[in-house]
Amino acid sequence: MKTKGNTAVICLSPFHGGMELDALRIAKLLRDISDVTLIAKQGSPLDLNYHTEAKSDGINFETIRFNLFFSPSIIKNARRIIKEKKIKNVIFFGASEMRSLYFAFMGLNINLIVRHGTTKSTPKKDFFHRLIYSRVNWHIAICEHLKSNVYKIIPMGKNTQVRVIYSSLRHIPETISERELTPSSPLQLLYIGRIADGKGLIDAIKACEILHSNEIAFDFNCVGDIDPNFNELFMSAVFSAPYKEHIKLPGFCSDVVKYLKASDIFIFPSKGEGLSNSFIEALSYGLTCISYDNTSFPELKELGFDFFIAKDQDLDDLKVKLQDAVAFTQSNGIPINKNIVLAQKIFSPARELNDFSGILQ
Secondary structure (H helix, E strand, O other), X not given: XXXXXXXXXXXXXXXXOHHHHHHHHHHHHHOOOXXXXXXXEOOOHHHHHHHHHHHHOOOXXXXXXXXXXXXXXXXXXXXXXXXXXXXXXXXXXXXXXXXXXXXXXXXXXXXXXXXXXXXXXXXXXXXXXXXXXXXXXXXXXXOHHHHHHHHHHOOOOOOOEEEEOOOOOOXXXXXXXXXXXXXXXXXXXXXXXXXXXXXXXXXXXXXXXXXXHOOOOEEEEEEOOEOOOOHHHHHHHHHHOOOHHHEEEEEOOOOOHHHHHHOOEEEEXXXXXXXXXXXXXXXXXXXXXXXXXXXXXXXXXXXXXOOEEEOOOOHHHHHHHHHHHHHHHHHHOOOOHXXXXXXXXXXXXXXXXXXXXXXXX
């Protein structure tokens, strides 16, 4: 039984990363309590790869064709869809298209929710941004770090509220002991996500030097699409490594579970995340995980997760922590059952659905 008004999940991003997959996941999550319409950019990876899947899962799927972030097409078509589908709740993933959506929603009685999954650095408190964000009913941050960031960066309307709703796991292990305790040989290192500037992949590759110099056999799977603007710099780091044959680039993979099941150590030295889906999934599969000490990673420590944190942006310390992680894994094996149990509790779909149910109308 649908207990909430019709909901539109809007993600007009042209990319293929965590935010886009989160939009699809949230649409699927809410379909039990609301009639859901997912609105994407025409020709985007979300449209090309998941249009049929979404429809088969009972989600209405609409696309908008546009080239500019401020677009008459967004204004006209978003407004049309909202009216035709009798939308009551709108959950927006993104930022750049907010200016167009402000005009699309003008005069409509909707419950507008903006979902924040990445750290923003440039304040948006000028007159124009105060205007376009004045319409927002809820800002939803996926961790406490991002909640603080929202207050710092985003202007608040007089009726705007802010709260944290932790993301739920996209992939949940069937049992707590899917992995044998014996680590792989060679050791399997893993990164999952967009291969882009700021994600720490070059530091991760350089950190592997300590394994190579200590004659520890390893393979490092970097799973994800490479940002074209980052490709030259990244490939230069790969090809200049004396262990380049052990760095694997399988590209984007929709079945990341096979990598989570087959890996030992998840290395994610990001310069700053919101709350990385791939990192919490690695914790939920019991992998030994490593991050830098920034943004939401200390928060995960405070929640009770066990993993290794290197000093922020300190490559030498990252090497030390990678060596420590290898020693820990070789001594204790995996999975880390404590992390599995905790992840399934904190990042459960039932908990996230209940939290969203509390703000939908």
